[in-house]
Amino acid sequence: MIMMKHLAQKLAELLGPIGWLSGADAAGYSRDWLNRYGEPPLGVARPTSTAEVAAVVAACHDAGVPLTPQGGNTGLCGAAMLGKPGGVILSLSRMTKIGRPDRAAENIEVEAGVVLAALHEALNAHGLIFPLHLGAEGSAQIGGLIGTNAGGNHALRYGMMQDLILGLEVVLPDGRVWNGLRAVQKDNSGYQLRRLFCGAEGTLGVVTRAVLKLYPAPRNRATALLTIPDVSSLLAFGKRLRADACEFISGMEFFCDFGLDMALRHVHGLSYPLQERAPWYLLVEMTAGSALVPLEQILEAALADGLESGEVLDGVVAVNDTQRATLWRLREEQPEGQRLEGxxxxxxxxxxxxxxxxxxxxxxxxxxxxxxxxxxxxxxxxxxxxxxxxxxxxxxxxxxxxxxxxxxxxxxxxxxxxxxxxxxxxGLGRSKVSLADALRSPEERSLMAAIKQAIDPGNLMNPGAVLHQ
Amino acid sequence: MIMMKHLAQKLAELLGPIGWLSGADAAGYSRDWLNRYGEPPLGVARPTSTAEVAAVVAACHDAGVPLTPQGGNTGLCGAAMLGKPGGVILSLSRMTKIGRPDRAAENIEVEAGVVLAALHEALNAHGLIFPLHLGAEGSAQIGGLIGTNAGGNHALRYGMMQDLILGLEVVLPDGRVWNGLRAVQKDNSGYQLRRLFCGAEGTLGVVTRAVLKLYPAPRNRATALLTIPDVSSLLAFGKRLRADACEFISGMEFFCDFGLDMALRHVHGLSYPLQERAPWYLLVEMTAGSALVPLEQILEAALADGLESGEVLDGVVAVNDTQRATLWRLREEQPEGQRLEGxxxxxxxxxxxxxxxxxxxxxxxxxxxxxxxxxxxxxxxxxxxxxxxxxxxxxxxxxxxxxxxxxxxxxxxxxxxxxxxxxxxxGLGRSKVSLADALRSPEERSLMAAIKQAIDPGNLMNPGAVLHQ
Missing domain, CATH: 3.30.70.2740 (Alpha-Beta Plaits)
Structure with missing residues (x-):
């Protein structure tokens, strides 16, 4: 107890009143957004630089107090919450610097607390995109997206977060800093540490900065919502699209009529654009860099084939960005519709x-x-x-x-x-650790435990996430 | 010595005369193809199944004898060679099964000894491609490509080997088998082990099987060789191409006039298709899934802009596969030309x-x-x-x-x-370990050493590669 009081004092001095929150001030950080996980912390550290993160981590390490890194707190499995009371929550939300994008190399350096939507916006003026999109992009932070190896709607085309990281900076469990901020795809200089830290859910270190891969902004886009009779037809039409339009498909999202029903009943401002409902829906989005690509023609040709074969019942192609947004909302509000159902x-x-x-x-x-x-x-x-x-x-x-x-x-x-x-x-977070133990082999779990033990021998870095404590 | 004799007997019994080579029979495996690395082995194990690999690894582990996995032996850094005499070389070259490609899921399961070109060929009839291409594809094996996280000519578009692996099976240093043969891109069930083993150069285990990601075969292709005045123009034109034809570029390969000169002087059967030579050359290849994409028009439009701006001096577009092959050979024979120069x-x-x-x-x-x-x-x-x-x-x-x-x-x-x-x-192999120690931070090297120690505490799995022994 003396140790912990001493640590709290030390962190309060280090970070100041805005950087160290405790008591009631810490409440907003201590439970997840679905209010299912989280224990009261000793306090919440909100550093503003890698050096401050390193100092916080070193202080916790020296005091033997567990620490959980936290991003936007929109994860679903409790990885950003404490499993036991009295640990420190390390929020990256004040580390929000966005570097200047490198147009020729197509990359950008950002701090871990940058919100995904803010990165999208910052790139607008530069003719570049960061192609990760998901429902929580208005709150999810880069560090959390790296920690959980986020996937999202465009992973089919651009890969998951681990495929979009060129370089990383990580504060290790003892407070040392690993600077792996290279800005190249090809870096075979030993073990792929950047890939290991991505998806480790904050159990091997705290990601503080990253160099992310960018892509040229598409100049050309086509979006359609289709009604589909059954899952086999979904698959058959998906295969047809892949063969005809492989390069252009940036989204193929499906949902069912029960999901649509819940969304339409509970979420305001949705509208369904087709006359008839159907068992299944497919939202297709294609983009291309060249204005010379006849995207709508390619989409409509595939659609015509799908209608003729019976894989597709009906469809609507968006003619402007407002219509496009209307179609996407039907997909994106699926989780919200079901949440409001009960x-x-x-x-x-x-x-x-x-x-x-x-x-x-x-x-x-x-x-x-x-x-x-x-x-x-x-x-x-x-x-x-x-x-x-x-x-x-x-x-x-x-x-x-x-x-x-x-x-x-x-x-x-x-x-x-x-x-x-x-x-x-x-990810596994805290909610699926037992499930992983039940469903995965002892070899797999022991490999993970060995890696954890090697990098965090004191088990102070987000203990209880990914692996049982 | 008694221990080693005993091990040799045991492996000879286990694998039979074709599966266990020693003395003069082992000579073909004990030096790398450039004859720069390698020590005489106790023998060469050539198992035909995962169970046999596991038995070999377990026997070496029990005897305390080091083991080096070997694929096609076309690496450049000595990773597939013994660093000290008396170890066992484990050749995967008899594990050559190629599964049936899954057309809908776009993946295929293969054994580690499959030669890359054989995989390309096996996919021809299925309308699918495995998009990794490199000079050594006629001999490089899948296991070695995974071990070194191979890159190659199309990494810009399709990523490196680590981006093309869905699942892996690995025999661990003590002979246990990790079955991670999942066939999905999205698998966030703990640490990304598949990414860690890829690029570990056989120091953490022996890759025996993999599920690889495939892509639909393109139906449409355009290839050009351009002459370029200087490196800035190379970059400017590359940027222009990325913006105009982002999705389609599957290769942008550059070389210089000295390289071309050596290739033309030393390699038989090359021909240079343009009238004038230039300081730099750029080989551009674009492919598309849809026949509706006006690829040549897109390429020619970019070329016209490049000529007008002076970024490009001249160019030739291949009109058939023979011409395409002629252009590619000029690039691919760059290493051979220089090798023959001395x-x-x-x-x-x-x-x-x-x-x-x-x-x-x-x-x-x-x-x-x-x-x-x-x-x-x-x-x-x-x-x-x-x-x-x-x-x-x-x-x-x-x-x-x-x-x-x-x-x-x-x-x-x-x-x-x-x-x-x-x-x-x-990769690092044996040739760049000292360089890594000199150029990389102590934090980075100690992270790698900790991982190695955790997974291979006896340091028997390819010791001396990636990390000093």
């Missing part, structure tokens, strides 16, 4: 896209066996097989009783048996 | 593409100071800044005296100071 269980799995029909059919059957009448809402990213297989209780019921972990385990095991993963893009 | 020093560096002009100018000046009259031959991948900055002695001299490490260190330090890397795509 209690839910979220499952974030991936399967090889060719096995998506099998997965959705079998997962629906098994969920119905576990809890008859349960309502399933699969939606996600057709191109990479990442499915958010979320559940709402049977009509007239408000909860799932004690069935949450049975659902998670059975759905996750099914995804694994089809060659996929029980944890696709949200 | 002694050389190879440097494989990367710099942010925008700084390539600075790098080439400054590196040329510093090399001239180290050895007046030294002839520099920079060539490589414009899009990712990966430059093979290779040296030939001054006219009339046959060697570099004792200057090799001074060149390597000064060129590598320059690349690092510009935000790049002294080791871009060939």
């Amino acid at each position: 209690t839910q269980l979220k499952h974030d799995v991936s399967v090889p896209p060719g096995r998506l029909a099998e997965f959705i059919e079998q997962a629906s059957v098994l969920c119905g066996r576990v809890l008859p009448g349960v309502r399933v809402n699969p939606f996600g990213h057709l191109g990479d097989g990442n499915t958010h297989f979320n559940l709402t209780p049977p009509l007239g019921q408000s909860g799932f009783g004690e069935l949450a972990s049975e659902f998670a385990q059975r759905i996750g095991a099914l995804a694994g048996s089809l060659g996929g993963s029980f944890a696709a893009e949200h | 002694t050389q020093l190879k440097h494989d560096v990367s710099v942010p593409p925008g700084r390539l002009a600075e790098f080439i100018e400054q590196a040329s000046v510093l090399c001239g100071r180290v050895l007046p009259g030294v002839r520099v031959n920079p060539f490589g991948h414009l899009g990712d800044g990966n430059t093979h900055f290779n040296l030939t002695p001054p006219l009339g001299q046959s060697g570099f005296g004792e200057l090799a490490s001074e060149f390597a260190q000064r060129i590598g330090a320059l690349a690092g100071s510009l935000g790049g890397s002294f080791a871009a795509e060939h």
Whole structure:
């Protein structure tokens, strides 16, 4: 206790009253946004530089006090929360510098606290894009996106966060700083540390800065919403699109009529642009750098083939950015619609896209066996097989009783048996550590434990996330 | 000695006479193809299955005998060779099974000994490609390409080997098997082990199988060779191409007139298709999935702009596959031309593409100071800044005296100071370990050493590669 009081004093002196929050001031940082995880911290450190981060980490290390890095706090698995009371939360939210983009090399250096949407905006004037997009982009921070190896809607084309990192700077668990801020794709100078820290959910160090890969801004865009009779047709049409328009597809997002129904009922300002509803919907977006590419013609040709083959029932092509935004909102408000419907269980799995029909059919059957009448809402990213297989209780019921972990385990095991993963893009955090222990091999877990032990022998860096404490 | 004799007997029994080679039979495996690295082995193990690999690794582990995995043996840094006599070489060359490609999911499972060109060929009938291409593709094996995180000519568009791996199977240093053969891009279930093993140069385990990402085969292709007055024009034209044809560029390869001269003088069957020679050459290749894309029109429009601005002096567009192959050979025979010229020093560096002009100018000046009259031959991948900055002695001299490490260190330090890397795509192997120690921070080297120690505490898995023994 004396040790901790001493640490709090030390951090308060180091960071000043704006940089060190405790008591009631810390409340906004200590629970996750869904209010499911988090324990009261000793305090919240809000450093403004790598040197300050290093000093905070070193002080915690010396005092033997655990530390959890926190970004925008929009994760879904509790990785940015304390697992036990009394640790320090290290918020990166005051490290928001955005460097000047390097137009020729197509990269940019940013601090970890930069909000994704702010980066998008900063690039507008430069003819460049950072191609990661996801629902939480208005709050998610670069450091958190790196920590969780975020995926999102365009991963099919541009990859996940780990594919978009050229260089990293990381404060290690003992307070030393690893400067890996190289600005090149090709860097085979030993182990791929930049890839290891990405997705480690803050358990191996604190990401403070990154050099990110950029792409030329597209000059040409086509977006359509299609109605689809069944999952096999979704897949068949997806395959057709990939063959005809491989380079241009930056999004192939699917959702189902139950999901659309919830979104339309609960979320204000949505409108559905087609006459008839259908079992499934596919949102397609294509972009191209060259104005010479006949994007709409390519999209319409694929659509015509899809209509003729019966894979597609109907469709609407956006003619301007307002219409485009209207179509995207139908997809993006899927989580919000279901949240407003009431209690839910979220499952974030991936399967090889060719096995998506099998997965959705079998997962629906098994969920119905576990809890008859349960309502399933699969939606996600057709191109990479990442499915958010979320559940709402049977009509007239408000909860799932004690069935949450049975659902998670059975759905996750099914995804694994089809060659996929029980944890696709949200990470393990604290919520899926037991699931990982149950579903993955002892070899895999012991490899991870060995790496953790090697880099953080005191187990002070976000203990309890990814691996049991 | 008794232990080793016992191990040799055990492996001979396990693998049979074709699977265990020793004495003169092992000679073909014990030196690298440039005959610069390698010590005599106890023997060469040539297992045919993961179970056999695991048995070999476990036997070596129990006997305390070091083991080096070997693929096609076309690496340039000695990673697939023994650093000390008496270890076991584990050749994957008999593990050559190629699975059936999954057309819908765009992936394929292969064994580690599959030769890259054989994989390309096997995919021909399926309308899919594996987009990694490099000079050694006729001999390089998938396992070695994973071990070294190979880059190659199309990394700009499709990424490096680590970006093309979905799942991996690895025999760990104690003989246990990690089955990470998932077939999905999105798998955030803990640390990104697949990315860590890729590029570890066989020091953390033996890759036995992989699930690789495929792409739809392009239906449309345009290739051109351009002459360029200077490096700034190379960069300016590269930028123009990226903006106009971002999605389609699958290769932007540059070389210089000295390199072309050596290739034309020494390599049979090359022909130069333009009337005038020039200081620099750029080979551009574009591909598209859709036949509706006016690729040649896009290329010719960019070319016309380049000619008008003076960035381009002249150019020829290939009209058929034979011409395309002729143009590519001029680029691909750059290393062979210089090899046949005599002694050389190879440097494989990367710099942010925008700084390539600075790098080439400054590196040329510093090399001239180290050895007046030294002839520099920079060539490589414009899009990712990966430059093979290779040296030939001054006219009339046959060697570099004792200057090799001074060149390597000064060129590598320059690349690092510009935000790049002294080791871009060939890896560290045994040849660049001291260079890494000299050029990289103690934090970086200690992180790598900690990971190595955690996964291979006995230091039996390819000791001396990546890290000093």
